[in-house]
Structures are given as C-alpha cells and as structure tokens.
Amino acid sequence: MAELHFFTGTMDSGKSTLALQTNHNHAARGRVGHIFVTRDRAGRGLISSRLGLTHEAIEVDPGFSFWRHVVDTLTRGGRLDYLVCDEAQFYTGAQVEDLAKIVDELQLDVFAFGILTDFRTQLFPGSARLVELADRMHALQVEALCWCGKRATHNARTENGVMVVEGDVIVVGDIDQPTDPGQPTLAGVSEAETDVAYEVLCRQHHRRRLTAARARAVSLAPEQPLPFG
Structure with missing residues (x-):
C-alpha cells in the first residue's frame, strides 16, 4: 500500500541528502518518480545538499x-x-492535502522532507498539515549540534549578526552564512540592507x-555575566 512519509529534522540534519538518496534508491530499482522543491538555496528548480549533491527538480x-x-x-x-x-515546510495546507489524495486515490508513494518549526519555534503550516496527515513520521537520526555540543533542536535566524525571533517567516539564507551578495530574500530585502543567516541551537541557548x-x-569578556533569563 502506498504511504505518505514525512521526514523531519532541524536545519543541517541531512534532509535534502536523504531526499536525494531516497530518489536514487527507488530509481535504481526501476521505479519512476518526480522530485519537487521550493525555495532551495541553490535556486529555482534545484534540490541541493550541503554535501555538494544537486539534482534538477x-x-x-x-x-x-x-x-x-x-x-x-x-x-x-x-x-x-x-x-x-x-x-515541504513551505508547502500550503492545500498542497499537502493534494499529496495525501495522491497516495489514497492513485496509490503513489510520497516522501516529504522538511523542517518542523520556524525560527520563532512555531510549526510551519506545511509541516503542521503533514504531521496531521502523514501515514508515517520519521525524525532524522543524524543529529545537528548546537555550538555547545548538545543536540540542536531549534532553528535560529540572525540579522546583521543579531538573533531575532520576529519577522517574516520565509527569508532565504543559509546556516552560518549570509545570503549571496545582491540576492533578494523572499521578504524583498537585499543583503546590502540585511545580512540574514541561520544557525541551529539547543533549546536552552535558543531561549537565551x-x-x-x-x-x-x-x-x-569574562567580567560580564552570562545572559540568564
């Protein structure tokens, strides 16, 4: 029976790598599939992994x-x-419902990969609908690490080096790396105006x-106390 699978983890946990590996494994067995992506850091119509793998999508x-x-x-x-x-976190609720319908009515397997929560620690709409509809939900076993060495569970956004917890949900950036010079973000702000980057943190350090x-x-500056709060 076909199933809707949802693979989730923080940034830098290997989601896109696993998506490409999943496609390779099925294609190697003679199965035919299509790959979909939205807002990948490599550009339109591409799925990319931080390991350097890319594929048209x-x-x-x-x-x-x-x-x-x-x-x-x-x-x-x-x-x-x-x-x-x-x-898949960027998909609309209606698009996720389409995926469930494809599984049920057309008996095609669907493998969705996405981040669960945004930089505000709130569920992405697409991810929330996938949690509600998926036949199987998989937490990725490759654990991203916070700078302190603990397991990273939260995605943080920095703007001009300062962590923020408010703003547009979708802004293109990368982990520990600013957006490409002159490349507009999805919020319509260029890097010349705002240097946007992302970092994975444990809950404790995200909260602080x-x-x-x-x-x-x-x-x-050892004379300054660590920020507790």
Missing part, C-alpha cells in the same frame, strides 16, 4: 497543484511510482538567544 510555487501535475502526467501516458518532496558568535563575545 520541479519548483513548487504557492499556486502549484500536485494533483493536477500527477493526473496530467498519467493521462499523457507517463509513468509515476513515487514523489520526492523537499522543503545565545548564538555561537555571541558566546564567543561573552567568553572574551
């Missing part, structure tokens, strides 16, 4: 219909056995807003 915009795409493919005589859907850079600054 179908870009999912807010108005994209998975159901229409699959039905049109099958109607034209194409073959489809499975879908690999990366960055203690990023790696701030921890280093504190360590260089």
Whole structure:
C-alpha cells in the first residue's frame, strides 16, 4: 500500500541528502518518480545538499497543484511510482492535502522532507498539515549540534549578526552564512540592507538567544555575566 512519509529534522540534519538518496534508491530499482522543491538555496528548480549533491527538480510555487501535475502526467501516458518532496515546510495546507489524495486515490508513494518549526519555534503550516496527515513520521537520526555540543533542536535566524525571533517567516539564507551578495530574500530585502543567516541551537541557548558568535563575545569578556533569563 502506498504511504505518505514525512521526514523531519532541524536545519543541517541531512534532509535534502536523504531526499536525494531516497530518489536514487527507488530509481535504481526501476521505479519512476518526480522530485519537487521550493525555495532551495541553490535556486529555482534545484534540490541541493550541503554535501555538494544537486539534482534538477520541479519548483513548487504557492499556486502549484500536485494533483493536477500527477493526473496530467498519467493521462499523457507517463509513468509515476513515487514523489520526492523537499522543503515541504513551505508547502500550503492545500498542497499537502493534494499529496495525501495522491497516495489514497492513485496509490503513489510520497516522501516529504522538511523542517518542523520556524525560527520563532512555531510549526510551519506545511509541516503542521503533514504531521496531521502523514501515514508515517520519521525524525532524522543524524543529529545537528548546537555550538555547545548538545543536540540542536531549534532553528535560529540572525540579522546583521543579531538573533531575532520576529519577522517574516520565509527569508532565504543559509546556516552560518549570509545570503549571496545582491540576492533578494523572499521578504524583498537585499543583503546590502540585511545580512540574514541561520544557525541551529539547543533549546536552552535558543531561549537565551545565545548564538555561537555571541558566546564567543561573552567568553572574551569574562567580567560580564552570562545572559540568564
């Protein structure tokens, strides 16, 4: 029986790598699938892993219909056995419902990969709907680490080096790395105006807003107490 799988973890936990590996494993057994992605850091129509792996993919915009795409493919005589859907946290609730419908009505396996919560520690709408509808939910076994060495459980955003917990939910950036020079973010702000980066933290240091850079600054000023709160 076909199933809707949701693989989730923090940033830097290997989601895109596993998505590409999943596609490779199924394709190697003669199965035919399509890969989907949205807002990948490598650009439109690409899925990329921090290990350097890339693959062409179908870009999912807010108005994209998975159901229409699959039905049109099958109607034209194409073959489809499975879908690999990366960055699924950015999908709309309706798109996730389409994926569930494809599993139930067309018996195609769907493998979705995404972050569970945003930098505010709140569920992404797409991830929330996947938690509600998925047949199986998998927590990735590759644990990302906070700068302190503990397991990272939260995604943090920094703007111009300062951790923020408010703002637009979707802004393109990368872990410990600013956006490309001149590249507009999804919030319409260029890097010349705001240097956006992401970092994974344990709950304790996310709550204290203690990023790696701030921890280093504190360590260089021992007379200043650590920020508790």
